[in-house]
Amino acid sequence: MAQQESEAAAPTLGVGMVGYAFMGAAHSQGWRNVSRVFDLPVRPVLAAIAGRDPSAVQAAADRHGWAAAETDWRDLIARDDVQLVDICTPGDSHAEIAIAALAAGKHVLCEKPLANSVTEAAAMAAAAEAAAARGQLAMVGFNYRRVPAVAYARQLIAAGRLGALRHLRFTYLQDWLVDPEFPLTWRLRKEHAGSGALGDLGAHIVDLAQYLAGERLLGVSALAQTFVTERPLLEGASAGLADGGPGDGHRPRGRVTVDDAALFNGRLPSGALASFEATRMAAGRKNALRFEINGELGSLAFDLERLNELSFHDHTEPASSSGFKRILVTEADHPYLAAWWPPGHALGYEHTFTHQARDLVEALATGAPASPSFADGLQVQRVLSAVEQSAAHDAVYTPV
Numbered sequence: 238m239a240q241q242e243s244e245a246a247a248p249t250l251g252v253g254m255v256g257y258a259f260m261g262a263a264h265s266q267g268w269r270n271v272s273r274v275f276d277l278p279v280r281p282v283l284a285a286i287a288g289r290d291p292s293a294v295q296a297a298a299d300r301h302g303w304a305a306a307e308t309d310w311r312d313l314i315a316r317d318d319v320q321l322v323d324i325c326t327p328g329d330s331h332a333e334i335a336i337a338a339l340a341a342g343k344h345v346l347c348e349k350p351l352a353n354s355v356t357e358a359a360a361m362a363a364a365a366e367a368a369a370a371r372g373q374l375a376m377v378g379f380n381y382r383r384v385p386a387v388a389y390a391r392q393l394i395a396a397g398r399l400g401a402l403r404h405l406r407f408t409y410l411q412d413w414l415v416d417p418e419f420p421l422t423w424r425l426r427k428e429h430a431g432s433g434a435l436g437d438l439g440a441h442i443v444d445l446a447q448y449l450a451g452e453r454l455l456g457v458s459a460l461a462q463t464f465v466t467e468r469p470l471l472e473g474a475s476a477g478l479a480d481g482g483p484g485d486g487h488r489p490r491g492r493v494t495v496d497d498a499a500l501f502n503g504r505l506p507s508g509a510l511a512s513f514e515a516t517r518m519a520a521g522r523k524n525a526l527r528f529e530i531n532g533e534l535g536s537l538a539f540d541l542e543r544l545n546e547l548s549f550h551d552h553t554e555p556a557s558s559s560g561f562k563r564i565l566v567t568e569a570d571h572p573y574l575a576a577w578w579p580p581g582h583a584l585g586y587e588h589t590f591t592h593q594a595r596d597l598v599e600a601l602a603t604g605a606p607a608s609p610s611f612a613d614g615l616q617v618q619r620v621l622s623a624v625e626q627s628a629a630h631d632a633v634y635t636p637v
């Protein structure tokens with residue numbers, strides 16, 4: 238952290254971001270707003286952003302409020318005014334950038350999934366562990382932990398309100414790949430994305446299930462499917478989800494090399510059973526990350542498309558009057574919310590990135606370990622890899 242005199246008196250943290258598409262825009266918003274909403278011991282400053290295309294990265298810098306633009310991430314890492322590197326690129330570059338940034342003495346925030354393989358993720362976790370001994374922090378961007386209703390669900394479970402957990406049921410459903418003419422963006426190519434719905438969406442729900450339960454999956458059994466195996470090749474670079482526009486049916490096609498959907502089950506050390514479904518082919522579902530957790534004393538249910546609400550059933554109440562009740566998670570004593578608006582004035586998707594920036598800065602200032610750490614990201618990567626191995630065997634028993 239640079240001890241600089243500023244109008245806000247707090248010391249500053251120079252942030253450098255690599256990547257400026259969807260996630261870059263979302264993270265930029267978090268960094269820009271965080272010290273305006275939360276009282277922080279350290280004030281993040283948007284020092285520089287990096288991307289390969291000079292005019293596009295300059296436009297992103299201007300739009301999102303970054304003081305400078307670089308066309309090589311190595312130059313970004315080398316800057317004296319950058320103390321933290323935020324990696325918002327496709328998964329194939331995470332390991333190289335993160336390891337270089339940690340070696341250069343920078344703190345790192347890296348988008349999920351941590352990497353495209355267990356080998357890469359393990360190298361990143363080892364670099365993070367060595368860097369932690371030098372006082373550096375490395376965090377993975379599992380932003381849905383920072384939805385107030387999700388953080389509140391964690392508090393309820395940790396306080397024992399559900400008792401022993403029995404079932405964890407997680408789905409993450411989107412529909413932006415239903416159209417077979419949707420182009421072959423980087424998210425559909427294994428060499429760039431590592432996997433499909435599994436790494437993109439499954440990584441979030443694996444992390445959330447383990448975070449909420451406070452324990453890690455012992456093993457999984459899985460099925461995966463690619464429904465549309467060829468898609469129109471992109472014209473030009475791919476940035477957002479739909480860049481390149483739909484094909485016209487005549488564009489040359491390329492092979493989709495990742496899953497469209499993944500389905501898996503697992504067991505937790507406590508004996509609880511967990512089920513997961515990740516797909517980008519669920520027509521009508523835009524961003525439906527949903528969970529229901531059933532315990533011996535009660536249940537919780539959540540839907541990201543209604544993210545200010547948490548449903549809670551307290552099974553210790555008389556059966557005649559018990560049932561799921563809808564808690565509007567907008568009270569000042571709910572996680573993160575004291576800093577925001579009066580009760581009932583709801584938050585959205587973007588605020589998870591402000592909360593992520595806040596938690597990271599707090600950890601830096603207090604010396605608390607990063608959470609989720611690169612070690613946590615590695616463990617999620619191991620689960621994703623186990624899912625892929627199980628799905629490759631397609632071990633489905635035929636009814637006889």
Ligand code: SOE
Pocket residue numbers: 259411437438478524
């Ligand atoms: C696209 O499926 C995507 O942007 C994911 O990559 C994000 O991680 C998720 O939060 C929203 O959907």
